[in-house]
Structures are given as C-alpha cells and as structure tokens.
Amino acid sequence: xxxxxxxxxxxxxxxxxxxxxxxxxxxxxxxxxxxxxxxxxxxxxxxxxxxxxxxxxxxxxxxxxxxxxxxxxxxxxxxxxxxxxxxxxxxxxxxxxxxxxxxxxxxxxxxxxxxxxxxxxxxxxxxxxxxxxxxxxxxxxxxxxxxxxxxxxxxxxxxxxxxxxxxxxxxxxxxxxxxxxxxxxxxxxxxxx
Numbered sequence: 001x002x003x004x005x006x007x008x009x010x011x012x013x014x015x016x017x018x019x020x021x022x023x024x025x026x027x028x029x030x031x032x033x034x035x036x037x038x039x040x041x042x043x044x045x046x047x048x049x050x051x052x053x054x055x056x057x058x059x060x061x062x063x064x065x066x067x068x069x070x071x072x073x074x075x076x077x078x079x080x081x082x083x084x085x086x087x088x089x090x091x092x093x094x095x096x097x098x099x100x101x102x103x104x105x106x107x108x109x110x111x112x113x114x115x116x117x118x119x120x121x122x123x124x125x126x127x128x129x130x131x132x133x134x135x136x137x138x139x140x141x142x143x144x145x146x147x148x149x150x151x152x153x154x155x156x157x158x159x160x161x162x163x164x165x166x167x168x169x170x171x172x173x174x175x176x177x178x179x180x181x182x183x184x185x186x187x188x189x190x191x192x193x
Contacts, residue, residue: 002118002151003171005179012123012186012193013130019189020133021073025081026190028069030120033086034150035062041109051157058150065143072139088192089116091181095174103163111167111174114154119182121147123191 016023038059042052073080092115096108124144128137158167185192 002122002148003175004118004122005175006182008119008123008126008182009186010126010130013126015187015189015193016127017130017132020131020136021076021078022081022189023191024069024073024076024078026084026086026193028066028073028080029083030086030191031062031066031069032083033089034116035059035066037113038062041113044109045106048161051161054153054157058153061146061150065146068139072136084190086190086192088119088181088185092116092178095177101163103161104165107158107162107165107167107170110154110158110161111171114151114158114171115174115178117147117151117154119178120191121151 035058038055042055042059045051070080092112096112097104100108121144124140124147127140128144131137131140155167155171158171182192187193
C-alpha cells in the first residue's frame with residue numbers, strides 16, 4: 001500500500017531499544033511538526049474548504065499524539081528534551097517544488113506530507129514488532145493505523161486538487177527520491193534518524 005522502495009533496516013530497531021528516551025523525545029517533536037505542517041497548508045490554501053476541514057482534524061490529532069508521547073515520557077520518569085532537527089524531513093523538503101503553478105506546489109506539499117506519513121507508518125509497524133514494552137507496542141500499533149489514514153488523506157487530496165499534474169508520476173518520483181534519502185538514515189535512535 002505505501003509503496004516505499006527501501007524498507008527500514010531492522011538494525012534501527014536495535015538502536016531504539018537501547019535509547020527509548022531519545023526516541024520518545026524525537027517522536028514527540030515529530031508530532032508537533034506534523035501538526036504545524038497541517039496548519040501551514042491551511043494558511044496557504046484557505047479557499048479549499050474540504051482540505052481545510054481534513055487538515056484541521058489532522059492537526060488536532062497530531063497535537064493529541066504529541067501530548068500522548070509526552071505523557072509516556074513523563075510516566076517513565078523522563079523529561080521532554082529540546083526540539084530535534086529532522087534532517088530526513090529537511091532533505092525531503094528539498095524535493096518539493098518552490099516554483100510552478102499553485103496546483104503543482106499544492107500537490108508537492110501534499111505528497112511530501114504523504115511521504116512522511118508513509119515512512120512513519122512503516123517505522124511504527126517495526127516498533128510494534130521490536131519494542132519490548134507491551135504498552136508502547138500497542139501505542140505504536142494505534143499510531144501506525146492513524147498514520148496510514150493520514151497518508152491516504154494526503155494522497156487523496158493530491159489527486160483531487162492536482163489539476164494538470166500527473167500525481168501518480170510525481171508520487172513515483174517522490175518514492176525514488178525518498179529511497180535515496182532514507183538510505184542515509186536509520187543510524188540514530190530517532191524516528192527518522
């Protein structure tokens with residue numbers, strides 16, 4: 001369903017097992033950034049009422065996830081660390097068109113968002129298989145389902161608002177680019193590290 005060309009190396013899960021505090025802090029900030037991304041698209045495309053409604057729900061859900069991750073951090077006696085820079089996301093953003101018409105820019109922003117949701121979904125699935133804490137395994141299973149829904153929403157709106165853009169071709173280009181990017185990651189105990 002997700003079409004990712006390069007699966008996460010299972011060695012990444014070993015890194016996570018050894019530093020759950022780092023994973024959870026990084027994950028919390030990823031959820032905050034996902035909420036901010038949805039709000040940013042609302043600001044750019046306020047005239048697209050159905051998109052605004054869907055993105056509002058996604059932003060609320062991502063912020064709720066942020067709170068849920070922070071609760072899990074505190075429940076383990078840890079503190080939320082400072083925001084982390086996400087080089088993976090920053091590299092993906094470089095592929096997003098800055099020029100072109102409004103439809104092309106919207107499609108790219110939606111596909112960028114879908115890509116992050118797809119990779120997060122794939123990583124959450126791996127966490128459901130590898131994390132030893134049963135409560136965290138169930139939590140990541142729930143998030144995996146949520147991220148799959150977000151992925152579908154973003155892809156769907158790209159197709160709806162694509163105009164003359166060949167969305168399926170552009171998605172294939174995103175998948176190929178993401179495979180190159182992700183091949184350099186998976187070496188740190190962070191969501192995309």
